Amino acid sequence: MLRVTLRFYGDLNNLLFGGFTGPTVERLLTAPTSVKDLIEGCGVPHTEVDLILADNHPVDFSYLIQEDQKISVYPFFSHIDIPRSERLQKRTLPHNRFLADANLGKLARYLRMAGFDTAYIQGQSDKEIISQMLGEKRVLLSRDRKLLMHKVIEYGYLPRSDDPAEQLREVCHRFNLFDDVHPFSRCPNCNGVLQSVPKEEVIDQLEPLTKKHFDDFSQCPDCGQIYWAGSHRRRLVPRVKEILGIGD
Structure with a gap:
């Protein structure tokens, strides 16, 4: 039997399975196992772990646990100076494309309103979700710990x-997205890239007051939805405007 002590830091304690009470967890292992499997066996997905110390030495997820080790597990901290070679997560992304699962539909809409390419998936199996994520090179957003x-x-x-x-604030903070926000460039309904359209081309689809008070319009080429300044801003709650730095 291998005896191991894990110490979880920050909000990782909120992700522990119900049978564990952090921040310190004692585990008995019948065979050597990777630190990834050990941590995830406590309920914390590897996507949430940025630094692992085994007896105060940084290790990666493939590290095999030894007898009587003390394992320290840290979340992503943007304000702590950790050497890049020791970090397990990247601060920025090679591509700002996201895939939100069934429990994050409103987050998907907000990310689209912020200008981020965000697919939304419902009713698919884990295998199908992962296949789409890999095929389209997207970041997976989910509250399903086991999926992650x-x-x-x-x-x-x-x-x-x-x-x-x-x-939305969490995602923008985690992946350093605030400088990449392009409000109202995507359709919040279907994720299409909005295109400017002359008023005369859509005038027969507008309400009388909209015709009177607005002259600049955009349209989604995928679903046909028409947008103008007022329509987009009305759909944003004040907190989202504050996060994205959008005035009225």
């Missing part, structure tokens, strides 16, 4: 908050 534990997921995030506006 799949080894092939290199980029993922589990929003902590139940509030979609706060989830």
Whole structure:
């Protein structure tokens, strides 16, 4: 039997399975196991872990646990100076494309309103979700811890908050997205890239007051939805405007 002590830091304690009470967890192992499997066996997906210390030495997810070790597990901290070679997560992404699962529909809409390519998936199996994520090279956003534990997921995030506006802030903070925000460049309904359209081309689809008060319009080429300045801004709650730095 291998005896191991794990110490979880920060909000990782909120992700522990119900049978564990952090921040310190004692485990008895019948055989050597990777530190990834050990941590995820406690309920914390590898996508949420940025630094692992085994007896105060940094290790990666493949490290095999030894007898009587003390393992320290840290979340992603943007304000702590950790050497890049020791970090397990990347601060920025090679591509700002996201895949939100069934529990994050409103977050998907907010990310689209912020200008980020965000697919939304419902009713598919874990295998289908992962296949789409890999095929389209997207970051997986999910509150399903077990889904995020799949080894092939290199980029993922589990929003902590139940509030979609706060989830948006979390994602922008985690992946350093604030400088990449392009509000109202995508359709919040279907994710299509909006295109400017002359007023005369859509005038027969507009309400009388819209015809009178607005002259600049955009349209989604995928679903045909028409947008103008007022329509987009009305759909944003004040907290989202604040997060994205959008005035009225």
